[in-house]
Amino acid sequence: MATMESLIGLVNRIQRACTALGDYGGGDNAFSSLWDALPTVAVVGGQSSGKSSVLESIVGRDFLPRGSGIVTRRPLVLQLQRTEDGQQDYAEFGHLPRRRFTDFAMVRKEIQDETDRITGKTKQISPVPIHLSIYSPYVVNLTLIDLPGLTKVAVEGQPESVVEDIENMVRSYVEKPNCIILAISPANQDIATSDAIKLAREVDAAGERTFGVLTKLDLMDKGTNALDVLEGRSYRLQQPWVGIVNRSQADINKNVDMIAARRKEREYFATSPDYGHLASKMGSEYLARLLSKHLESVIKARIPSITSLINKSIEELESEMDLLGRPIAVDAGAQLYTILELCRAFDKIFKEHLDGGRPGGDQIYGVFDNKLPAALKKLPFDRHLSIQNVRKVVSEADGYQPHLIAPEQGYRRLIEGALNYFRGPAEASADAVHFVLKELVRRSIAECQELKRFPSLQSTIAGAANEALERFRENGKKTVIRLVDMESSYLTVDFFRRLPQEVEKAGNVAGANAAATTNVDRYAEGHFRRIGSNVSSYVNMVSETLKNTIPKAVVYCQVREAKLSLLNHFYTQIGKKEGKQLSELLDEDPALMEKRQQCAKRLELYKKARDEIDSVSWAR
Ligand code: GDP
Ligand code: MG
Numbered sequence: 001m002a003t004m005e006s007l008i009g010l011v012n013r014i015q016r017a018c019t020a021l022g023d024y025g026g027g028d029n030a031f032s033s034l035w036d037a038l039p040t041v042a043v044v045g046g047q048s049s050g051k052s053s054v055l056e057s058i059v060g061r062d063f064l065p066r067g068s069g070i071v072t073r074r075p076l077v078l079q080l081q082r083t084e085d086g087q088q089d090y091a092e093f094g095h096l097p098r099r100r101f102t103d104f105a106m107v108r109k110e111i112q113d114e115t116d117r118i119t120g121k122t123k124q125i126s127p128v129p130i131h132l133s134i135y136s137p138y139v140v141n142l143t144l145i146d147l148p149g150l151t152k153v154a155v156e157g158q159p160e161s162v163v164e165d166i167e168n169m170v171r172s173y174v175e176k177p178n179c180i181i182l183a184i185s186p187a188n189q190d191i192a193t194s195d196a197i198k199l200a201r202e203v204d205a206a207g208e209r210t211f212g213v214l215t216k217l218d219l220m221d222k223g224t225n226a227l228d229v230l231e232g233r234s235y236r237l238q239q240p241w242v243g244i245v246n247r248s249q250a251d252i253n254k255n256v257d258m259i260a261a262r263r264k265e266r267e268y269f270a271t272s273p274d275y276g277h278l279a280s281k282m283g284s285e286y287l288a289r290l291l292s293k294h295l296e297s298v299i300k301a302r303i304p305s306i307t308s309l310i311n312k313s314i315e316e317l318e319s320e321m322d323l324l325g326r327p328i329a330v331d332a333g334a335q336l337y338t339i340l341e342l343c344r345a346f347d348k349i350f351k352e353h354l355d356g357g358r359p360g361g362d363q364i365y366g367v368f369d370n371k372l373p374a375a376l377k378k379l380p381f382d383r384h385l386s387i388q389n390v391r392k393v394v395s396e397a398d399g400y401q402p403h404l405i406a407p408e409q410g411y412r413r414l415i416e417g418a419l420n421y422f423r424g425p426a427e428a429s430a431d432a433v434h435f436v437l438k439e440l441v442r443r444s445i446a447e448c449q450e451l452k453r454f455p456s457l458q459s460t461i462a463g464a465a466n467e468a469l470e471r472f473r474e475n476g477k478k479t480v481i482r483l484v485d486m487e488s489s490y491l492t493v494d495f496f497r498r499l500p501q502e503v504e505k506a507g508n509v510a511g512a513n514a515a516a517t518t519n520v521d522r523y524a525e526g527h528f529r530r531i532g533s534n535v536s537s538y539v540n541m542v543s544e545t546l547k548n549t550i551p552k553a554v555v556y557c558q559v560r561e562a563k564l565s566l567l568n569h570f571y572t573q574i575g576k577k578e579g580k581q582l583s584e585l586l587d588e589d590p591a592l593m594e595k596r597q598q599c600a601k602r603l604e605l606y607k608k609a610r611d612e613i614d615s616v617s618w619a620r
Contacts, residue, residue, distance in 0.1 A: 007299045008141040008292070011038050012079040014609045015143070016094055016131055019077070021605040034609060037309050039298040040145055041291055042173045045184030046195035047149035050215030053246035054184060055146055057265070057284035060138040060258045063091065063104040064146070065112045070158065070166070074115050075129040075173070076146040080139040080288075087137050094131025107132070123158045127169050138259075140292040144182065147173060150195040167199075175203045178302065180295065186216040187226045187243070191234050207237035211294075213287065215244045217275070218268065225274040230282075239294070242287045243275060303613070310610050317603040324596045325453050328586050332579035335586055339457065339574060342450055343567050346461055350444040354563055358447075360440045364559060367432040368551040375425035376543050384418055385532040385539075387525060393417065394531065411496075411535065418539045419488045426480035426550050433554050434473040437562050441465045453596075456587040464570035469562060476557035480550050487542050495538055 018035040045051045052064040052072075059080060065071050083089070091101040093110060101107045111130060118126045125148055147170045154162045174181050181204060183196035191197060191214075200210040212235065214226055228234045230241045245265045247256055256264075262285060269279040280286070329335055353360040383389065394403070394410030403410065441462060445451060451458050574582075 007296050007303075008143060009081060010612055011040075011299055012081070012133070012143055013612050014038060015040075015077060015079075017605055017608045017612075019094060019129055019131055021601045023602070023605060034310070034313070034605060036176050037178060037302070037306050039178045039180060039295060039302055040143060040173075041180045041182055041295060042145045042147055042170075043182045043184065044147055044170055044174060044196050044199060045149060046186075047151050049149070049184045049186045049194075049196065050244070050246050051146065051149060051184050054182075054213060054215065054244060054284060054287070055144060056258060057244070057246055057261065058139070058142070058144070058288040059134055060136065060262065061089065061104045061134070062258065063107040063111075063134075065108050065115075066252075070123065070125070070148055070151060070155070070162065072115075072146055072148045073119050073123065073125045075127065075148075075169070076111065077129045077131045078144045078146060079131070079133040080142045080144070081133060081135045082139055082141050083135045083137050085137045087135075089134065089136030089138065091135070092133045094133075123155075123162075125162060125165055125169060127172070140288045142288060142292045142295060144291075145173065150199065171199065171203065174199060177209075178298075179209065180291070180298065181210040182213060182291070183210050184213045184215060186219075187214045187229070188216050188219040188221075191229050197235055207235075207239075210237050211239050211287075211291065212237050212241040213244055214241060215246055217243050218245045218248070227274060230275070230278060240281060240290075242290065243269075243278070243282045244284055244287065245269075246284070307610075307613055310606050310613070314603065314606045314610065317599055317606065320599050321596070321603065323449075324592065324599060325450065327596070327600075328588070330583075332582055335579070335582040336574065336577075339582065339585055340571070342448075342454065342457060343461060343570070345450045346444055346448045347567060349447055350440060350465075350566065351563060353440045353444060354559065360436070360443060363436045363439075364433055364555075367429055367436065368554075371432055372425055372429050372550060373547055375428060376422075376547060379421045379425070379543075381418060381421070381536060381539055384421070385414065385536050387528050387532060390414060390528045390532040390535075391524075394528065407531065410531065412491075414531070414535045415491060415538060416488055418535060419484060419542060422484045422487070422543070422546055423481060426484055426546065427477050429550050429554050430473055430476040430480055430558065433476070433558050434469060437469050437472075437558065438466060441469070441566075453588050453592045454586055455589050457585045460585055461567070461570070464573075465566050468566050468569055469558070472558040472561045475561075476554050479553040479557050483546060483549050483553055487546070491538070492541070495541065496534075499534055 015035065015038060018033075018038075023033050023035050043051050043055065047070070052066070055078060056062055056064055059078070064076075077094075088102060091104065091107045092099065093101075093114070095114060096110070101110070111132070114130050115126075118128055129145070148166045150167060150170060151163055154160050173179055181196075181200050183194070183200045185191055185194035185196050197212070200207075204210050212229070214229055217226055220226060226243060230243050232241060245268045247261045251261065262283075265283050266285075269275050269282045272279070275282060328338060349358065352358040354364075355361060390410075393413050394407045397407060397409035397413050445458050445462055451461070574585075577585075
């Protein structure tokens with residue numbers, strides 16, 4: 001049965017999952033971080049304030065790298081797990097899951113090596129944490145994050161920016177409201193100048209989540225003590241101050257072990273004339289218990305909001321995954337199926353544009369209702385049927401023998417010539433509708449959500465659709481030209497039969513004088529005008545007919561075909577493609593693929609976290 005002790009273990013496991021999936025506090029994550037929602041204890045302090053010593057004392061083992069300069073260059077997430085009495089203590093790293101370290105000198109070496117692995121030997125710093133779990137009967141359940149020491153100057157080989165980089169990294173941890181700050185200050189230095197307190201005051205002005213730790217009490221000048229600090233008079237915190245006496249450098253050099261050091265520390269407080277009355281609330285063992293208890297209660301209080309954050313995030317991520325599209329199948333059959341599905345999704349949108357529901361189809365009607373009639377109206381029939389031209393055409397048709405009655409040949413030539421003009425608007429209608437359809441293809445592809453992730457398939461579908469439209473256009477043009485040619489090939493006989501017959505008046509033949517000449521001219525003018533106006537009415541009649549039949553032909557050949565068989569040709573081709581060609585078509589936009597992977601990773605993390613929380617049965 002899970003007890004309160006498993007709470008810290010629970011958070012440990014979630015933290016490990018976070019790091020494995022790239023979510024760690026202080027990292028510059030674009031997402032809201034689960035890590036940030038978890039309570040943690042971060043150790044902060046200036047260089048040589050005693051951070052490492054405090055951690056080792058809490059663990060009861062020497063395991064931290066030592067040296068001058070900035071030794072801690074990556075955050076160290078130190079997870080302490082209490083085991084049964086009498087068990088051998090051992091350590092495990094997050095990056096070496098199956099290796100148990102029982103030799104703590106090797107732990108120290110591995111921390112050094114693993115630090116260099118990310119930062120290089122250049123002594124750079126990195127926000128990617130190292131995870132170290134220590135299982136021991138001498139520890140309490142507790143997770144601490146050791147951070148690089150705050151420093152004033154860069155040492156040789158380090159860039160000047162390192163001072164600021166460290167401060168920024170440390171701040172990115174301690175500014176999170178869920179971070180418990182373990183602020184380490186040496187007692188042999190004025191508390192007012194403590195780096196740790198300076199930073200803690202900045203991010204936690206009320207002192208609600210700051211634990212003040214005072215090290216090096218034994219190094220204070222004779223005759224002075226730290227009671228003003230330890231009793232909260234120098235700098236007030238909601239939590240009690242804890243005084244510590246770690247091993248001195250001389251102790252370390254003499255290999256005084258941790259157990260002996262803890263005993264010496266207990267004796268120091270028990271026998272101290274200054275701190276004797278505080279003895280039960282001083283020392284590293286007390287500090288560890290205090291932190292453990294506090295961390296547990298904070299976690300307990302946070303669990304409901306963590307759970308709801310996790311559930312909310314899972315919901316958000318699931319719907320983002322739906323939006324991004326699920327991963328693609330690998331076998332050819334499933335890929336072909338996916339491609340056909342995507343084509344159908346596009347085709348459905350395209351049809352909606354034509355049939356209504358989506359805008360655009362109305363532009364086709366606009367071609368028939370507006371453009372075509374306007375183009376027909378603009379045809380230069382006035383010029384073609386001007387008296388001069390009628391005269392010219394009729395005379396040419398007559399040859400040396402002018403016609404005696406209605407000029408059959410002249411009419412035919414005039415009409416033929418006029419009908420030729422209809423070719424232009426007829427073809428233009430086919431073109432105009434073609435461009436509308438092309439634009440609708442473009443829009444449908446852009447609007448097809450499912451296609452978004454497949455740029456290659458997008459352009460292939462666009463290419464196939466446009467190719468088909470081009471064929472439909474050719475056919476549409478041929479058909480409308482045929483309509484015009486049909487009008488030329490057989491004239492409506494009735495139309496001419498119904499025309500009032502011209503009464504042939506020869507005029508006064510006997511009076512062959514000047515007056516007679518003008519008479520003949522007047523006769524000829526009226527004659528040609530009548531011919532012109534007859535042809536004009538005929539052409540108008542044809543124009544009315546074409547105004548109706550051209551749209552029918554264009555719709556039949558282009559719009560209807562686009563609706564019925566836009567991708568048919570493509571479908572027969574794609575059926576013959578090999579697996580490799582298919583997967584090329586499903587080649588995704590790399591940015592999108594990356595985004596989906598990120599999303600999937602985070603989803604995995606949150607689900608894992610939810611399972612972890614579900615697996616703990618709460619004993620309250
Ligand atoms: P860090 O840089 O903050 O990690 O500091 P360390 O833990 O490495 O300590 C720096 C030096 O101070 C080491 O030589 C320690 O032995 C010494 N030191 C730390 N705490 C104490 C203490 O409480 N008393 C004494 N005498 N020396 C201490
Ligand atoms: Mg240190």
